[in-house]
Amino acid sequence: MGSADFDVGAGEDQPPVEAPRQQQPLSDLGPFGYETRASEADILAAVGDGGFSPEEFELLQELGTINIQQVASSVDLDDFPIPTSERSARTAVIAYTASFFSGMPFQDPVVTLVKEYLPGAKAVACNELQVLTHLAGMPEPSMKWQVAAGALAANPPIVRLLGYFLAGQTAGAQALLPGSAEPEDALWVVLKWEGLAPLALYPSAQQTSGIGLGRLFGGQDSSMRDRARMLRAITRGALQALTYCHEAGVVHGALGSGSVMLSTFDDRSYQRLVVKLDNFGFARRISVGGRSGRAAQQQSSRDALFPQPAPLATDDTPLALGQREDLRALAVVLLECMLSALALSGPSQLTSAESIQRLLGEVFVWGVEDFRQYCQDEPDWQAAVELLSQDDGAGWQLLQQLVGGGSSAAELAASRFCQL
Known part of the structure; x- marks a missing residue:
């Protein structure tokens, strides 16, 4: 049984994004990335074009990291302590707020939530993309800004997927990788930012x-x-x-x-x-x-x-x-x-x-x-x-x-x- 450990990033005025507490065993009910044994390219092709390029985003603030480890762990939130296990975790995801620039007239930059999935966690990212696309779809490229800039809506009652892109890793992500690891593109998932905590x-x-x-x-x-x-x-x-x-x-x-x-x-x-x-x-x-x-x-x-x-x-x-x-x-x-x-x-x-x-x-x-x-x-x-x-x-x-x-x-x- 694996699990996930969330560490709060810089900036106390922004609500952090926490990871799932527990990862299920890799079985016939496991994430799509393992269940189908399909390659990353096949999965992304099935999801569809992400509709974004890295040049359209400016990272604003790191919100936190999601660490996956083999024993139960938890969250440290300053004055809200939760017991933790030994720190044998490997960081899998880094969450940020980011400005999205559509490049279109009369469309001001809009804040989005982006998750940088490190190379070892691409299967998890592909799984999340498939699930969110299945649950609520992904807006067409021409509608991404409108959806991102829209007001908070009760439906769908899940975080809204806007798209994804492939881009190089941030310096912070590279520092977390083993010294011998070769840098490669990370998978970035873009979500609607609705000010939720x-x-x-x-x-x-x-x-x-x-x-x-x-x-x-x-x-x-x-x-x-x-x-x-x-x-x-x-x-x-x-x-x-x-x-x-x-x-x-x-x-x-x-x-x-x-x-x-x-x-x-x-x-x-x-x-x-x-x-x-x-x-x-x-x-x-x-x-x-x-x-x-x-x-x-x-x-x-x-x-x-x-x-x-x-x-x-x-x-x-x-x-x-x-x-x-x-x-x-x-x-x-x-x-x-x-x-x-x-x-x-x-x-x-x-x-x-x-x-x-x-x-x-x-x-x-x-x-x-x-x-x-x-x-x-x-x-x-x-x-x-x-x-x-x-x-x-x-x-x-x-x-x-x-x-x-x-x-x-x-x-x-x-x-x-x-x-x-």
């Missing part, structure tokens, strides 16, 4: 209402109500984004608090929150059979191509198995967020995903009721327990369904806990 940073964000750094300074009832509604909105948005992927036959495969992106950290703005998924380098697209007859004809062309999967409770196909793993991973992500955001002492090692995974998955063997009793005995987590216990325990019921594998993401997005 990873969920990992939300619990530490200062709130004007008095809640910040995971601590309650004021204790106003309205502040706690807004925080509870925000956490419910995050839950609903993440499930809706996952529904979009699952209904297209895509399993994310590496959900973590850095792969869930938020449009705002302001609890008072929970009603306009936009949630999107990022980091599809280890995602898998699994084919599902098409529908036939009148029902299929009545669907949109996209739904006809990517129909709803069978009910998870009775489905043992690779797609359903992958969906269950995504939902279980999301349970850990949501618990990490809720416990970190509501704990009196703020985010800590005890509220990290690694700790929750160990407790819920290993100690209690995914027994939500036993985990609930554990949380109730922890004084620091009482606010989170109260939130999950609202509406006759709607939050605990949702967690049980997430780890139980009997309900789809679409069904869970309509659950009582997700009603604001």
